[in-house]
Amino acid sequence: MQTLAVPLVAYQILAAVLFTIGVVGVLVRRSALIIFMSVELMLNAVNLSFVAFSRQHGSMDGHIFVFFVMAVAAAEVAIGLAILVAIFRKKETANVDEVHLLKG
Amino acid sequence: MALEPILFVFFATVAILSALGVIFHRNPVHCALLLVAVLLSLSGLFVLLNAQFIAALQVIVYAGAIMVLFLFVLMLLNFRGESSVLSPGAAKGFGFLFALLVLVELLWTALSPNGGEGGGMAPPATLPADFGSPAAIGRILYTTWLYPFEITSILLLVAVIGAVVLAKRKFA
Numbered sequence: 001m002q003t004l005a006v007p008l009v010a011y012q013i014l015a016a017v018l019f020t021i022g023v024v025g026v027l028v029r030r031s032a033l034i035i036f037m038s039v040e041l042m043l044n045a046v047n048l049s050f051v052a053f054s055r056q057h058g059s060m061d062g063h064i065f066v067f068f069v070m071a072v073a074a075a076e077v078a079i080g081l082a083i084l085v086a087i088f089r090k091k092e093t094a095n096v097d098e099v100h101l102l103k104g
Numbered sequence: 105m106a107l108e109p110i111l112f113v114f115f116a117t118v119a120i121l122s123a124l125g126v127i128f129h130r131n132p133v134h135c136a137l138l139l140v141a142v143l144l145s146l147s148g149l150f151v152l153l154n155a156q157f158i159a160a161l162q163v164i165v166y167a168g169a170i171m172v173l174f175l176f177v178l179m180l181l182n183f184r185g186e187s188s189v190l191s192p193g194a195a196k197g198f199g200f201l202f203a204l205l206v207l208v209e210l211l212w213t214a215l216s217p218n219g220g221e222g223g224g225m226a227p228p229a230t231l232p233a234d235f236g237s238p239a240a241i242g243r244i245l246y247t248t249w250l251y252p253f254e255i256t257s258i259l260l261l262v263a264v265i266g267a268v269v270l271a272k273r274k275f276a
Contacts, residue, residue, distance in 0.1 A: 005106060005108035005109055005112075006108055006109055006112040006152070009214055009215065010112065010116075011149070011153070012214035013211065013214055013215075014116045014119070014120070014149075015210075016207060016210035016211055016214055017120055017207070018119060018120065018123055018142075019206070019210060020203050020204075020206055020207040020210065021120070021123040021124060021126075021127060022123070022127075023202070023203040023206050024127055024199060024200065024203040025126065025127035027195075027198070027199030027200075027202060027203060028127070028195070028196050028199040028200065029127060031132065031183065033132055033135075033174070033177070033178065033183065034126070034127065034132065034135055036174070037126055037135055037136065037139050037174065038126070038127060040139065040166075040170070041123055041126060041127075041139070041142065044142065044143065044146050044166070047146070047158075047162075048146055048149060048150075051149075051150055051153045051155045051158060052153055054153075054155070055153040055154055055155070055231075056229065057229055058229025058230065058231050058232070058235070059229075060235065060236070060240060060241060060244060061244070063155055063157070063158050063236065063241055064241070064244060064245060064248075064249050064252075066155075066158050066161075067158070067161070067241070067245065068252060068256060070161060070162075070165050070166065071256045071259065071260060072256075072259065073166075073170065074165065074169065074170060074260065074263070075259055075260055075262070075263035076263075077170050077173055077174070078173065078263045078264065078266075078267040079263055079266050079267055079270070081173060081174070081177045081267075082266065082267040082268075082270035082271045083270055084177065084181075085177065085180075085181065085270075085271050086270050086271065086273065088181050094181070094183055
């Protein structure tokens, strides 16, 4: 199928909505784990945008960017969850409001 | 005959509803499973956009590996449910306000008729036969994008070492 049955702008609007939901999650939730999940949501919204533009322009560079975003997301999750485990061992909480070790 | 718009609406609805569930559900395990639903519906959308290899990667890497990591930590640490789901008071209000501003700005950009450059968006390009296939992606990944690819491998190595060091360390 060569024609785009769903216009590009529909994919962009969906990506915008998903990104905004991720922003809401980061700003209003207090559990560090949910904040990580919201960051994943935002990364995926951007991936959708990349793939949609890639389809529109018939160039596969967008797919390569998605590939790298996935690699960075994997690294981010591994490090982030390791930090979370370390914080949980020390403070017995994952609530970001209660973690203020660097505050004098 | 128009199967594609129906599938788009279906996957988009599932993605948005599950995403709302991720950020508003109280139980973290349910949040993680709803996030898997978002990732799987996005992988369906990738197939609609002729990105079969990326769709497979999405299922294997995201819905497989990354979500298993999330659930593993979730079960390991035994989080109690948060006393209140959302931040208290002004933080919540400002959070929704700024998110609304982000949404307005993104929609403004997506819906602006001239695409910012005054030229308008070109019509959808005709695709080569192997668009989105693993062979085509591998070809440009190992030629044009070889150096970024190698640097990514170093990034992953650093992440592995960092995760081990961080998780092993005994804090006083």
